[in-house]
Amino acid sequence: MANRKKSSRKIILVAILILIIVIVVMMFALKGMKGNNTGTATDQQISELSAQHKEEQFQEEVKDLSEMSEQQRMQFYCAKFFKAVDNERYEDAYGMLYDEYKENYFPNISNFKKYFQDYFPSDFSLSYSNFERLGDIYVLMVNLSDTVNGSYGHNFSLYVVIQETALNEYVLSFSRNSAVGEEV
Amino acid sequence: MAISPDFKIKVRHFFKDHYRVIVLVIVIALILILFNRYLIGKRYTGTPPTTYRPNQSVLDSQESTVPKKVATEFEDFIADYIGYCNNRNYVAAWNLISEDCKENFFGNSYNLFVQYVQQKFDGNTKRYAIQNYSNVDGKYIYNVKIFDDFLATGLTNQKYTFQEEKLVASYDEDKNVVFSVGNYMGSQKLNYMGSNDYLIVKVSEVIEKYSFAIYKVNFVNRTNNTIVIKDGLSGGWEVGLALKNDVRYALDDTNIVLAPGESKTVVLSFEKFFDSSEAPEGLVFNAVRVMDNYTGNPETAEAEIENAIDKFSMTIAF
Numbered sequence: 001m002a003n004r005k006k007s008s009r010k011i012i013l014v015a016i017l018i019l020i021i022v023i024v025v026m027m028f029a030l031k032g033m034k035g036n037n038t039g040t041a042t043d044q045q046i047s048e049l050s051a052q053h054k055e056e057q058f059q060e061e062v063k064d065l066s067e068m069s070e071q072q073r074m075q076f077y078c079a080k081f082f083k084a085v086d087n088e089r090y091e092d093a094y095g096m097l098y099d100e101y102k103e104n105y106f107p108n109i110s111n112f113k114k115y116f117q118d119y120f121p122s123d124f125s126l127s128y129s130n131f132e133r134l135g136d137i138y139v140l141m142v143n144l145s146d147t148v149n150g151s152y153g154h155n156f157s158l159y160v161v162i163q164e165t166a167l168n169e170y171v172l173s174f175s176r177n178s179a180v181g182e183e184v
Numbered sequence: 185m186a187i188s189p190d191f192k193i194k195v196r197h198f199f200k201d202h203y204r205v206i207v208l209v210i211v212i213a214l215i216l217i218l219f220n221r222y223l224i225g226k227r228y229t230g231t232p233p234t235t236y237r238p239n240q241s242v243l244d245s246q247e248s249t250v251p252k253k254v255a256t257e258f259e260d261f262i263a264d265y266i267g268y269c270n271n272r273n274y275v276a277a278w279n280l281i282s283e284d285c286k287e288n289f290f291g292n293s294y295n296l297f298v299q300y301v302q303q304k305f306d307g308n309t310k311r312y313a314i315q316n317y318s319n320v321d322g323k324y325i326y327n328v329k330i331f332d333d334f335l336a337t338g339l340t341n342q343k344y345t346f347q348e349e350k351l352v353a354s355y356d357e358d359k360n361v362v363f364s365v366g367n368y369m370g371s372q373k374l375n376y377m378g379s380n381d382y383l384i385v386k387v388s389e390v391i392e393k394y395s396f397a398i399y400k401v402n403f404v405n406r407t408n409n410t411i412v413i414k415d416g417l418s419g420g421w422e423v424g425l426a427l428k429n430d431v432r433y434a435l436d437d438t439n440i441v442l443a444p445g446e447s448k449t450v451v452l453s454f455e456k457f458f459d460s461s462e463a464p465e466g467l468v469f470n471a472v473r474v475m476d477n478y479t480g481n482p483e484t485a486e487a488e489i490e491n492a493i494d495k496f497s498m499t500i501a502f
Binding site: 012016020023062065066070073098100101104105133134135136137139159160161163164166167171172173174175176177178 | 205235312314331333337
């Protein structure tokens with residue numbers, strides 16, 4: 001009787017081990033199928049990889065942002081927006097805009113793109129002269145300097161308004177006509 | 185490698201005897217795998233750390249926080265109030281404020297309230313920001329900033345400005361949380377009196393705004409002469425609110441001149457912050473003149489005062 005019990009336990013252990021091995025093999029097989037780069041990559045695979053890369057970058061930024069002060073975070077978001085514009089990633093930058101602001105000033109992305117091409121210097125740097133919180137929004141005064149033409153170039157100040165809903169999740173708007181005429 | 189028939193039989197028996205357990209283990213393993221994949225796929229964003237503590241007083245030296253019930257009700261109130269004002273639903277907004285505020289700040293006039301709101305909400309949708317300012321005598325004072333929807337405009341063609349006012353949450357007699365707007369803090373019936381052979385003075389009420397105290401005062405002239413309490417011609421200060429270390433002069437321009445036998449009720453305003461630690465000690469009428477001949481003419485004032493029947497200072501102590 002005791003021998004039979006012992007043998008049963010042994011078999012249970014073996015069965016669990018086999019199951020674990022099967023599960024691990026299945027997981028690796030699934031991962032291998034997904035990340036198989038030996039053949040020609042399809043568009044879907046490329047887009048999946050790009051999305052994965054973006055997600056990883058997003059998470060890294062979240063980690064960095066969690067250690068920043070409010071002011072640093074807002075400056076980070078602001079810089080990210082203008083970097084996207086500077087690198088001509090207009091779609092990314094357009095996606096950061098607050099919906100109602102988009103409706104008011106840039107109903108489509110081509111307006112947005114044209115605006116930056118017409119009124120922004122080809123190369124610029126940012127500095128921040130004021131930062132204020134108003135409840136759940138932040139107002140930044142940003143000085144934009146034309147780095148190519150210096151003081152002879154198109155230098156101006158503008159307001160950037162940001163609402164942060166979670167780390168690295170935010171919407172923003174800016175004083176549209178500051179680049180057109182000196183309104184600030 | 186050949187597997188012994190005995191082992192095969194044992195395995196077969198094992199699966200036959202324990203298939204329920206095996207299925208359960210597989211199901212658990214699958215759940216774990218799926219849950220793990222879900223966690224990997226889930227975007228972690230976390231709550232942004234901020235220094236914003238809307239329900240913690242910024243003025244009180246000791247850390248003072250609004251009780252959770254009051255804070256929650258105030259947050260709901262302000263969201264509804266601003267929402268109604270934005271949507272021009274003035275009746276709903278009017279119904280949110282306390283009876284005391286309606287009576288003593290708006291004189292029970294709904295139209296006055298509408299005028300007040302329309303002045304603040306100039307047709308543009310407004311946003312707001314709240315910050316507990318100070319907590320005094322069961323009154324939780326919030327500083328509320330009201331401003332245009334800067335996020336929707338990006339401050340395009342706008343100046344960065346906002347309006348500020350103090351709103352108060354407090355308990356009424358039935359322990360309900362009630363709210364007042366327009367820097368109105370509350371009112372109190374008073375019963376202070378002072379008199380002499382010439383004059384009876386009664387202080388019957390104080391209406392407190394955040395930076396002003398407004399006293400309702402009744403004067404009775406007991407003589408057959410003119411009594412001048414305030415006309416700006418005495419050469420010094422005439423009416424003041426005495427604090428422990430200071431006297432605040434009346435801000436009103438109105439003259440207080442009593443004809444023989446006249447009874448008159450006036451309101452006198454003084455600069456005094458509601459959350460100031462200095463309690464008022466009394467009203468001082470510093471240059472009361474009982475005049476035989478009074479013209480109110482600045483050019484003859486000095487001579488008239490010299491010929492006054494009596495001149496005295498009178499304090500109504502609280």
